[in-house]
Amino acid sequence: MLLKSDDIKRIEIDFDSGMIPPPFSHVFKLKISFEKGFINTQFTIHYTDREELMEEEIFAEGFTLDDDYNFIGEVPTAWEQPFKSLYAQTKWSNKRELDENGGVKVFAKDIHGKISRSIPTNQEEWHMLAQEFIQAIYEVNKKEAPLTVRYKSITKETVDEYTLTVKFSVRKVILERNGQIKEWNWDDSRQLLSYIYLPDYDYEVASDSTPKKRGQYIDCGDGFWHKFGKGVNNLDESFDAISKIHEGFEKLNQL
Incomplete structure (x- = not known):
């Protein structure tokens, strides 16, 4: 019943x-209730077959050895409409x-007591939204800080610095470009972030020092600077994620 x-x-x-091997294999369960002023949330994740x-x-x-996690608490209402909108579409x-391939199952209950149990065909969208909501939980419970991505472009004439602070708890992205701060659209930011995590980053040649020489650099959130052209490689030859990253940050100049 829809x-x-x-x-x-x-x-x-x-x-x-599903069939992915340990230590990566896991199951998780999210229970969320939409209350007035907050989302009542229960979350458990358990990593399987590690014995x-x-x-x-x-x-x-x-x-x-202790990656399992449990949470009971409140998450901001900014997440209510995204879940309801995804359910509707x-x-x-x-x-x-x-x-055996695993995936997502969804249970829903409405204000009239009617319930629905089913498996969505758009598995990736449900999994992505759930993962983002889990990041919100980690922020609320102080397990993790907001994600911060830095990008720096140095030429002979200019130095451009960008910092993206992704606050999953309230679904906001703060853009700082050369000292100027503004809020960026959440959905637009997801596209650039998806490109950022596609290439292979070689930590053998990464640096924890702020770059000063010409080039384009990125810190994906862990404090290490990677130089494009040296230690950043596309994993899929048919898709140039690196160019998409450069284009994405250049477009931020128009905001």
């Missing part, structure tokens, strides 16, 4: 990573359960 999105009171999202790995194998992939499959 519910009227404006009447939805509660949404639950179950995710299973078959040595501790060193887990550490080598950047994980710890979603087409639903006839499947009742996920297969």
